[in-house]
Every structure is written in C-alpha cells, then in structure tokens.
Amino acid sequence: MKHNAVVLGGSVAGLLAAAALAPRYDTIEIIERDILPAGPQARRGAPQGRHVHAMLPRGLQAIEGLLPGITERLEAAGGMRGDVLGNARWHLNGRTLRRRDIGLAAITASRALIEATIRAAVRELPNVTITDGHDIVGFATGRAVRITGRHGQGSRVVPATLVVDATGRGSRMPQWLAALGGAAAPRDEVLIDVRYASRVFEGDLLGDALVVVTARYPGQRRSSVMQRLEGGRVLVTLAGVHGERPPGDPAGFAAYADTLAVADTAKVIAEGRPVGDAVPFHFPAYVRHRYDQAELPPGVVVIGDAACAFNPVYGQGMSVAAMSAELLREDDDPRRFHAGQARLQDAPWTLAVGADLALDGAPPTGPAAMVRALQLAAVEDADLAEAFIRVTSLVDPPSALGAPWIAQRLQARQRPPEEQTTA
Template sequence: MSGRASSTRQAVVIGGGLAGFLAARALAGDAAVTIVERDTLPTVPEPRKNLPQARHLHNLWSGGAGAVEQLLPGTLAELQAHGARRIPLTSGMVAYSPAGWYRRWDDSHYSISCSRDLLDWVIRGQVLAGNAAAITVLQRTQVLGLVGDAAAVTGVRIRNAAGEEETLNADLVVDAGGRASRTPHWLLDLGLDGPTAREVDSGLVYASRTYQAPPKTPAVWPIINIQADPRSGGPARSGAIQPIEDDRWLVTLSGTRGAEPPRDPKGFEEFAQQLRHPLIAEALVHAQPLTDVTLSRTTVNQRRYYEKTRMPRGLLVLGDAVAATNPTYGHGMSVAAQSALTLRDTLRRRGWAAPDLARHVQKGITRHLETAWTFATGSDVFFPGASENGPTVVERLAARYIDRLIHTATGSGRVARAVTDVMTLEAGPARLLSPDTLIAAARGPLKPSLQHPPLTAEEWQAIRN
C-alpha cells in the first residue's frame, strides 16, 4: 500500500483485538483493509501478551451478540460448537443485588459465555475466512503516527518487527487500539486540540481464577453474581462465577480501595467468603482450581469525547480507545460490536465519497457507549476518591431512581425486563423512563423479597455435593 496508486479504497485499522477485527469486517466489503497489530496473534485459543484483561470475566450480551451475527453470520453457532454457553436471561442468572436477590424471571435475552481467548479466536477466524483477499494483518508492527494535516488524515507511519519504517496510505484510518490509544497525542502533532476527557476511578482491583466445575454440576449452569453496594459508605466487594467451555468456571472477585482481593490462592478463597453473601465461596468448595490467581488494576472508567472534538477527515476512533469502562458490567465487547455495525451501516448509507463520513460514524456510536458509560460511572462515582468533584447533582438524582428500579426489579417482572433490556444493550437508557416502567417503579415490587438464593434443587446438590 505504501505510495502505490490504486482504484480500490484503502483502510487502516489500528489494533488487532475484537474491536479492530470487527471494524475490519465492516469495511472489507468496500475496501482493502490493513490491520496493524503490535502483538503476535495466537493461532489457537490462548492468551496473548498485550491483552491481560482476557483472563477475567467477560460477557457478550445479546445486544452485542446480535451485532456480531449481523456482521458475521454463523459466528454464534461457531462459538457454541467450540463450547461457548448461551445463557438465557434471566433464568440463567442468580444475582444478589444491593436490594436483594433477583428472581429468575422468564427469559427475554441472553449472554454468550466463554473465555475471551476462545471468543477472539473464533471472531478472528470468521473475519479472515470470509474476507481473506480483502484483509491484510501486519503483526509485531507499531504505528508511529498519523500522516496528513489538521484537515485530513491520509494514512499512518509504521515500524515493522525488522525495524523498517514505511507509510500506509488510507482513505480511512480507524483507531481501535484500546485504552493505550495514541490518538490524543497524534491530534496535537497535527496542530489540533485533543479530546476533552473524563475519568471515574473507583480503585477497583480484579482477581480471577479458572476452576473445573464440580463433577455433579448440571450441564446448564447459571451465572452467579454477588454484586457490590456502591452506596454502602465503605469499600465494596463483589464476585461472579461464569460457566465457560470445557465444563470450567471462570471466577472473578473484585474490591475497591481498602478491600482489594489478594493474589494468593488461600486469600482468594477467603475473600470470596467476605462477599455480601457466601454463595460463591460455598460453590468453590468442591471445584478444582486449574490456574493461578491473576490480578488486574486496569479498571478506570475513561471516556474521550471525540464526538465533540474537531477531527480531521478520514480519522475514526472506536472501542476502548473512545470509552473504556469498569469491566463489572461486561459491556465493552458488545459496544465494540454495535459500533462496528454502525460503521458498516453508515458507510452503506452515506458512501465513501461523503466528506463527513467519519464524523457521522463517530457521532453514531455515541448512543451505544452512552449506555455502558451510564451503568459503570453511575455506580463507581459514589466510591470515595473516584472522581475529582464527586457525583454531580444529575448523577445523584439518577442513582436514586436506579436504586428504586433495582429494588422494584427484585419483585416485578415488568421492571426486571426493562432493566435487562438496557443491561444487554438491546435498548438505551430511555427504556427505563418509559411510562410503564415509571408507573411500575412508583408501585414498587409486587412480590416479597427472597430470603435465599433462587437455586434449583439440582444446583444446590452440585454445590453441596
């Protein structure tokens, strides 16, 4: 691509993670795409060096899974063929909220549950299998900067593994490089201001370990989620068990400042006993550890407002490079998938010749990331030291309403459905302000609080062996 004339549209995608490959798929029908990745991508489902967060719990909610399927038909079936679980919601989740146990209401949505290694491997394979001629992947290659000026970006400068530098010309550059994105600095190099940004840091630390499920565990096993109470006034602890491929459990525990989970195995299981309910600790008694404990402190909510920034033509930013949120709600992958779908649809609607193509996509993806940002920061901002000025008046009012919704959802199927609509990214936050939801929230829960976890007799037997 360097310096060569071509009648084919050229696109460069920075980053070979899930967001980058889905963006490449969105572009490949209309352009020759080069993915620039600094890492070596595995040829089998295994961890890669520059994605340490992959060892922790991930969810692909139905709103994101549906976007993946639109971009790559057959991918969900391929995931399930390799052992991924399709968890129905809400019957497939046992969750203890700050307001008490949720009931396992009739199913309305779902989550795809598997290791991040498997998910990325399947999606990479699906993208390349259908677009091998249109997509080139440059591994062990670093992007040094953008080519162009304040008016338009025309490519990127790269350095490959051999230390050789060259320029890749492009009609569109997509930065899907994650939290470590260099676009704010590159904009300064072009004489532009960087984006305004906000951070909300609860001090959350994640610790994860993989277990073999107990021998008598039913083939269909729920996600178990003991949630923190962000407005308890002190440090918060939470934890989850996620069933993944090969009859394994991925167990993730987390805690905010003053309640960080430890790295040692004994401390890990003791921490599980300190959650708001001991269910996870009880479930681990007969489970067999398969890995060491992995810690991560990369949990800051970080948002860059590119939709409000003067951007050069031909430059677009997607995924965690725009908004990276606390992994607790598992929205990152789903937002990336929905953003890639918006890229494809906007391109089809407006065409490559549109001078404001990237700007329209940048604004279009805002509605997807806004939901994830609202969920994550709406809780995290209440922890001491999470933000410079603490919760805003709007955030305090919104939190009071969310508290009411969560309380009502423990005993109202209608409100539980509305919350699930938004949590799975099947709907935006406006769904929680619909007349039927407002009336139901005002009425409160219709059923009494559950006093015990809503496990089936078979599930209890597996835990107690």
C-alpha cells in the same frame, strides 16, 4: 467501492471494524503489535483477557449482523449460549433477581476463545489481511500510517482512504494529534481504582446458571462474577474498588469471597478444583474521549476502548465495540460516525457512572433511588427484573425504566399489603 482502509489494532474492536468495512472497501489491512496466536490463547496486548468477559445480548446481535453465523461458531468452539436472565443469577443489593427466560441470548466463553473465533471468521473475508508483529509509529505525510516490524521486518508507510484506531486503552491518538499540531479531544474521566483477582476452577459448580453476578452496592465495595468457560471450567473474578484489593493467595482469595453479600462465590471456591494461580488486574480510571468534539485529520476514526474505556466491572466493552462497528458499517464518514458513536456511548456510560457515584454509601436520590427500588422489587417481580436486565443488556435505553407501568408497579408495592393488587 473505496480503495483501502487500515485498522490499527487486531483485538475484538479492530476485527469487527474490519468486518464492518469489508463490503465497501477494496482492501482492509489490520495492523497488530502482538504476534497473534493461531487459536484461543491469552496474549500480552489483551491484559484483561484472563478475567471475566461478557458478551451482552445487544453486542451478540451486532456481531451476528457483522459476521453471520458467529454464534454457532462460538458454540461449536465450546462457548455456551443461554438466556441472560433465565440462565443467570443476578445478586443485586444482596438479593437475587427473579429469574425467567426473556428471549435475550448471551454467550459465555473465555475472552481468548471469543477473540480467536472472531479472528478466524475475519480472516476468511477475501479483502481483509492481518499484519501482526508490527508497531504503529504514527501518521505519515498525507493520509497514511507508518508501521515498523518488531522482528526485523523494517518499516513502511501504509496509505489509506480511511484509518481506524482500535488500539484500545493504550491508544496514542492524543499524542499523534499533538504531533500534528492539533488539540486533544475533550475527555471525561471517573476514578474508580478497580482491582481484580481471577482464578479458574474445574467442576460442575454453577448448577443451571451460565453466569453468576454478585454486584457491589452502596456500602459494599466488593463484588464477584463467575462464568462457565469452555472445557468444563468456571472462571471466578473477585473485584474491589476504592482501596479494596482481592488477594491472590488461595486462603486470602477464599476469605475475600466469604465477605460477599451472597454465599455463591465462596461455595464455588470451596468445592471447585483450582487450575493455576490467581491472576491480578488493576484499572485505575475509566475514560471517555470526546472525538465527536475534536478536530481529527481527514479520514480518521477512533473506535472501541480507544474512544471510550468503560469500567470493566460492567462488561460493556466488547458489546459497545460491536455496536460501534455496526454503526461504522452504516456510515464511515468520520464526523457523522463519531457523533453517532457518542450517542451510542451515552447509555452505558450513564449506567456505569451512576452506579459508581453511589458507592460512597450515601442514600441514593433521584434516578439512582428509583433504580435501587426497582432492583429490590425485581427480587419478587419478574417483569421488573426483565425491564432492568433489558437495559443493562443494552437492548433498551435507560429511559425505558421511566415507563409509566414501572412507576405504577413500584408505587403499588409501597402501599400496605391490604391495599396492594396482584401484579
């Protein structure tokens, strides 16, 4: 066993990092700025917490491996489990993918419930403690972190064998590195100007679906996601990019939904009973810090959104954080971990960037054109729908869409009907 680890940030990424390290460290202390609620409540340190959150199948698998039984705990707390294709409606390019069960489970619940359930499970680990209500000042002399209480507790230095930065998009690691005389990590940035407006509705509104996605596509910069929440509620998130701004007032909210390519969202808004006001959110750009190419102080790891803040529209953040924690459990050497995390991030980053770069309405070419053709064919072909969803669920790599059978299936669909064979 190693001596002690300090995890900076008590959100999902930090909690899962602590769970990953628990088997090999004597003690793990999580330092969190917020005063953490006892149950599933929204908090200031998770500004996107009132909007749709996805727990993709691969992410759920990773969390289950880190915290066995967590899926059942989420269901017991009110979360709902279903098949990612059979219990979801995917409206892509204005058309609906063919549905069927594919054996990949996903969980739908509020971000607050997911985080509270994970936090409760982590608190039960005997060598993990959570110190909330403390700011992280920065690195102290040696391998240590200086923290200070936000409510009169004073400051102290926390020594550590390993420091994990899981402080999210607001991570000050670049500033801390500069203070130590180090160079900033190279970074990739994509300007997207995502704006959300989310509102909760009561009622049996989604039929047999747990999640309904109405995606944007070339020429259409508006989208929506609806998901069932605990307590018989449905969360509706309207989104827009590159200048599109979903309004928060009831009439504007409904009118925006009316402009979507599929009527599902407008129908839910018209038939549901609203609970509270719409909540806005703005995400100007998504950023990937290449800590695999940086010189970090010894014993420092950066994980979750602090390392790579994905475009939230694609719901990849929690799942990639879980997969990174899974990787950390296997190897906590910082250099090897960051190299492995970079490889892990490649697929979801490529998927998001490719889709976002196609938003200008220009005809897609190359791999983007193939993916669009696959999506259109998947409206009628359940095998193609499954292949696509397995990739977006992070279970299969994007290269899986290059399988010969997929190319053959798409080529067959391009031939005249009299020349096509039954798929």
